Amino acid sequence: MTFIVPEVKDARLEVENRVATLTLDRHDVRNALTGTALTEAIVTTAEWVNQCEEVSVLVITGAGSAFSAGGNVKDMAERGGDFAGDVAEVAARYRRGIQRIPLALQEVEVPVIAAVNGPAIGAGFDLANMADIRIASEKAKFGETFLNLGIIPGDGGAWFLQRLIGYQRAFELTLSGRVIDAREAKDLGIVLDVTEHDELMPRVHELARHIAAQPPKATRLTKRLMKMGQRIELKDFLDLCACFQGLCHNEPEHLEAVNRMLERMNKSS
Template sequence: MSDLHFEVRDGIAQIILNRPNAMNAFSEEMLDLWIDALQTVRDSNDIRVVIVKGNGKGFCAGGDMKEMGAGRGFYRSDEDRVTTGLARKNSLWKKVQRIPLLLEEIDQPVIAQINGAAFGAGLDMALMCDIRIAAEGAKLSESYTKVGLVPGDGAAYFLPRIVGIDKALDMLWTAKVLTANEAKEMGLVTFVIADDELEGFTENYAKKLANGPQTAIRFIKRAVYQNQTMSLRSSLDMISSFMAITTELEDHREGVKAVTEKRKPKFQ
């Protein structure tokens, strides 16, 4: 069985981390398959929504400490048996850091379905998603300092943008473990759902987005993220272009007609 499953049904893609006996900690195979899956999503016109989740009792425990301790996955090549700083940097760039860069290119909504533990880089993979839906029993932690590491995959970028600089530093410095409700209180997760309802809630949320007006949904995502680094003038110029495009589409005409006829639009 592969370390990651990728499947698409009714326009909804699922990226399922599949190392349950290791709490879905990253392996080199998992990262390679994850990168392939995200490239497929990015280039597809048929995939409308993506769900990222873990198989078994946890979402993702981050990097596999056994592999890291043995130096596996950080060599320059299969023949190289000297782990160096440069080799490790290059390994991060070619593997785990490809994931946030690919996610930045994806216009479709990406949902993290968090069950059990989301620790270290596992939590950071959830932060890279657009929506985070956590089970009540989930535990979340930026656990890097427990093993004397810095967050190498983007936590220093994503976390302060979500919870603020002070809360991000507190989480990163202390490696505290948060409950799902504590994480929601600080804005780290979007929804907290009963453990036995997590799967159904996430699927229904994804279906709602998959049935929505796709161009408008993707333009909204693009506008929200690009606005983080744009001036007001540039933002308004961009959004007026998006408005000009969407008003020409059938989804807009159907939506207006549905409002006037006091019914649901056909795309819902």
């Protein structure tokens, strides 16, 4: 290895075949994002993969039975931890804490895949929705359950969910607070695929390795284009595509990929 993998608390970060896998590892609290060091682990990992040219895909999953239970409900009941204090204190803690996750993941330059191994509830559901692709175990469940607790999606979940499945469906899930299973999540377009539980990580890593085998610089530029295509006009987008294409045509990886394609064509002819 020619690069250093950062140490993360309450999680495990491993790299193999250009795929970084971040495993949330606080099964004792169902991988809650508050009251743990998981926010810092996610942000640290997101910033690191942008700097590490040897990583082409980031996978996020959970250890134990849950992907993430979101906020720590016991802390909410006791008005402790991240939920202590007056209005200004709570707001500042959200900005300095859990809201760093969507900002960090939105800036990740490589494809992000959420391997949803179990319940993804509240902020845990929102965390999954911040990924580019979601693949779920048959044991996964999803719920935008904030309103059930008398609060709103304070981590930006309402922004991500409606962009994923449209306003009407996102509105119903958010206002009803109902929990859905993996099959309904697939029908709604929340997850790309549902697998048997034991097949989840092999399926995710198969996809991740396939993406990671693509030319790495062009992969990062393509993700950037996909993100920017959501918010800029077509003419400006095409101008950007022309500039990015100029970069790609002048990268050694482009010529290497073209030569590989020609070799395959010659062999098949």
